[in-house]
Structures are given as structure tokens and as C-alpha cells.
Amino acid sequence: MGFSEEKLLEQLAATRKASTRLAMASADSKWQALQALAALLETNSSLILAENKLDVDQLALDNPMRDRLLLTSERIQDLAKSVRAVALLPDPSGQVLLHKTLANGLDLQKIAVPLGVVGVIYESRPNVTIDVAALCLRSGNAAVLRGGTDAWHTNSILVSLIHQALLVAKLPIELVLLMPTDRELVQTLLTAVSFVDVIIPRGSNALIQKVRRESLIPTIETGAGVCHTYVAESADVDMAVNIVVNAKVTRPSVCNSLDTILVHRAQASAFLKAVAGPMKSWNVAIFADPEAFAYLEKENYPFLHVAQVADFGREYLDYACSVKVVADLAEALGHIQTYSSRHSEAIVSTDASEAEFFLQAVDAAAVYWNASTRFTDGGVFDLGAEIGISTQKLHARGPFALEKLVTEKWILKGQGQVR
Secondary structure (H helix, E strand, O other), rough: OOOOOHHHHHHHHHHHHHHHHHHHHOOOHHHHHHHHHHHHHHOHHHHHHHHHHHHHHHHHHHHOOOHOOOHHHHHHHHHHHHHHHHHHHOOOOOOOEEEEEOOOOEEEEEEEEEEEEEEEEEEOOHHHHHHHHHHHHHHHHOOEOOOOOOOOHHHHHHHHHHHHHHHHHOOOOOEEEEOOOHHHHHHHHHOOOOOEEEEEEEEOHHHHHHHHHHHOOOOOOOOOOOEEEEEEOOOOOHHHHHHHHHHHHOOOOOOOOOOEEEEEHHHHHHHHHHHHHHHOOOEEEEEEOHHHHHHHHHOOOEEEOOOOOOHHHOOOOOOOEEEEEEEEHHHEEEEEHHHHHOEEEEEEOOOOOOOOOOHOOOOOEEEEOOOOOOOOOOOOOOOOOOOEEEEEOOOEEEEOHHHHHHEEEEEEEOOOOOO
């Protein structure tokens, strides 16, 4: 878009300066900005939809990414509701985490403070623009947003509304910066150590790995989802079918949707027969191992393929999944350990001891017993919103929400003590 590296660095410097002002801002001004943003989203819904249509129309009708990119009146209302929910959450910055007097008389406090400037690189989903801005403003952080080319029109109108809301609250618009989508400028962002405190990639595994390799700034991964559901020997078949179908078809383009079904050999015949009809009605392509293939072939399943090695550990993001028959819980756990992205995993079982073992043994950000993986979401977890689902273990894991957008500062007050 003809945007120079020098210009971007100037803007990043302005965002860094604005972040210092926000860290000192009153809770009321931050609340006012968020309330104004929620109202602006509602009153400008038709304008947002028009800009969003320009982006969506660039994608083929059968492109599964259309759903990630698409905004509707209902989704905009949900965004406004989410912003208001974030505004009502306690501000995590300024909280006193520890307070004591040392033996030498020093008064010691550990307090929560904003991270500073949060850079987020993401693809397709324009709701991330609002979620990140709302969470960062509430926690006292500035935000640098680098969305995808496919969402440029939508992100641009949303950031213009964010800027209007900041002006209502008498806060600098530099607090939220939307970067151009020039690819070479991503490298500028990843190396801008003087201006940005943390980088959060949200999108494909390729994007996340690129940021991990090239960023000089600390990175928090919001990982791709490769989610499994294990249908145990004791599972209630009807429950298992409902859970699996929900996890696969409700929004297949999102990271908490189902990718692989593992089914105990003793349940394979009954479960695969029962699940074939609902999956067929949604035109779900199934990549099955030899045992599962044989069962589904008997059901004349029309969208059936022989699974290859690459079909396990694959994030489908579409109406497709893989299926494998396993001998027991140990084999299921071994498969998950090998192929999981450590996002969300589930077991369907009526055996409490088996289920509890699964919950403890599986290494993932969210683990479910008799429920769909589709619940892994900051809003659903009553966190207001999320920047993404962190699959790593340092600083944040699971929904990366408000309470993780702070770090610590130690404050010590003395009366002349020396060491």
C-alpha cells in the first residue's frame, strides 16, 4: 500500500508514547471509551456490513474462510455486547498482588501493570480487531493491529470507529494502530523492540511458526487447533453423536472445532453407524483408518476417503475430519500426545475414573468430559472476550483474556536504607 518502513516506525513511536498516557488514565476514561465503542458499533452496523461485503465478495462461495470473515447484524450486536462486558470487568492493572514490610523496614509492594504495547498479527477474523482493542484499552495497553489483506476494508472501518470512541473519552487515537498489510512491514513490526512489548500471532500454523522464527520481541502463541474427541467404550452413543457433530459442524472454520474422532473398538460399529447420518447431512468428508473405513463403507457413506498419515494432526477448518479406531484409552492418549496441538481435547465416557484419568493425563489448554470442544472461548468462559487461545505454557494458557494483559512491577519505599 505504498507505506514506508520509516512511516511505520514513526507511528509505532507515537503508539508507545500514547501507551504511557493510557497507563496513567482513569478507570472512568477507559470505561467511557468502551461504552462509546459499543454504541458506535450498533449505530454504524449498516456501514460495517457494507465494508465487510467488499472483503467477503473477494472469496469464492465455497471458501471455508468466508465464515471467519463474515460479519452479520447479529455478530455486530454480539461484538457490542462483548465490549460492554469487557467494560464491566475489573481492571487488572493497578491491583496489589503482594504487600509486606521487610525486616530492614522497606515497604514492599508487587503490583500489576500493563504490558505496554501489544502487537497482534491475525488473519481473516475482523472480530479480533474489536476484541483486542477492547481488552487492551480496559487493561491499559496500546494495540498494534496487523490484520490480513482479505479483511482490510472491514478492519479499516472498525478501527475508525475505535478512534472515534477514543476521542469521545479524550484519549489519543494512537493507542490503536492499524498497520498496512504490506508483507515487508511485518518484519519491521517483529523487530521493533523499542516500541512493542509483546507479539501475539493468531491464525494458521504457518503464520505462528513464521512469527516464532523471526520475532525479536517476546511472543505469545495463540495456536492452531487440532482437536480430538475420544469416544470411550462406556460412552453413551447418542451423547457421543451429539457432541461430535456439534464440535464438527457448528463453525468448522474456528480453532476449537473437531478435527479427529478416536473411537474405542468395542464402540466403533454402533457409533459410526449412528454418526454417519448426521455427518452425511452436513456433507462432512471423513478420512478414515482401515477399520473405520470398513464400517463407514457398509453404511454407504458418500464422502469417505482412506486416511493418509498426514490426515492425522491436520487442522481441517472445513466440513472434514479424520477417524481412527483405537484399542483402548492408552492408545487414544498416545495418539493425542503425538498429534495434538494442545488446544482442546475431549472424552465421552460414563466411566468416571477413566474420564478423570483422561482429564489429568492430556496435556492441553482445555480438556473436556462429555462436552463439545466448541466451548473453548473467552466469552463462553465469562472472560468478556479473548485475543486468542494460547497453547503454550508460559505467562498464559487457554483463552488469552483481560487478566493476562498485565505484568508485575515491584515498588519499594524506604527511609534511607542502604545495602
